[in-house]
Amino acid sequence: MHDTLIDAHHGLAVTAVLFTAFWVLIVLGAPRRPVRLGRLGRPVFTGAMMSTGAAGITGLLLLASGKWLTMAFPWVGVAAVTGYGMAGAHSRRSLRSGQKASAGFAAVVQLLLLAAAFALMEAKPF
Numbered sequence: 001m002h003d004t005l006i007d008a009h010h011g012l013a014v015t016a017v018l019f020t021a022f023w024v025l026i027v028l029g030a031p032r033r034p035v036r037l038g039r040l041g042r043p044v045f046t047g048a049m050m051s052t053g054a055a056g057i058t059g060l061l062l063l064a065s066g067k068w069l070t071m072a073f074p075w076v077g078v079a080a081v082t083g084y085g086m087a088g089a090h091s092r093r094s095l096r097s098g099q100k101a102s103a104g105f106a107a108v109v110q111l112l113l114l115a116a117a118f119a120l121m122e123a124k125p126f
C-alpha cells in the first residue's frame with residue numbers, strides 16, 4: 001500500500017512538472033494582448049493544477065503514514081504547493097488580461113517551485 005502511494009506520488013509529481021513546463025511554453029508563446037486560454041491552454045493549465053494538487057494530496061497521505069513526521073521537507077512541499085496555486089492563478093489571470101511579462105514570470109515561478117520540491121523530496125536532506 002505504502003509503495004503504491006509512493007509510486008502514485010512520484011508519477012503525479014513527474015506529470016505535474018511536464019504539464020507545467022508545457023504551460024510555461026504556452027504562456028511565453030502567447031501574444032501581448034488579452035487572450036483566452038483556448039483549446040490547448042485550458043487542458044494544459046487544468047492538468048498542471050490538478051496533477052500538482054493530486055501530488056499534494058498523495059504527499060499528505062504519505063505524511064499521515066507517520067514515517068516522515070519528524071522531517072521538515074514535507075512541510076516545504078506543502079508551502080510549495082500553496083505557492084504554486086497562487087502563482088498559477090496569477091499566471092492565468094495575467095494571460096487573460098494581456099499582461100504577458102507578469103504571466104510569464106508567474107508561470108516560471110510555478111515551474112521553479114515544482115522543480116525545487118522535486119529535488120528536495122528526492123534528496124530528503126532535512
Ligand code: HEM
Pocket residue numbers: 006009010012013014016017052055056057058059060062063067068074075077078080081114115117118121122
Ligand atoms: C503537500 C505537499 C507534499 C507533501 C506533504 C509531500 C510529502 C512527501 C513525502 C512524505 C515523501 C517521502 C515518501 C517516501 O519515500 O516514503 C515524498 C516523496 C517525494 N515527493 Fe513529495 N510531497 C508533497 C508535494 C510534492 C511535490 C509538489 C513534488 C514535485 C512536483 C513532490 C515530489 C516528490 C518526489 C519526487 C518524492 C520521492 C519519491 C520517491 O522516493 O520515489 N512532492 N513527498
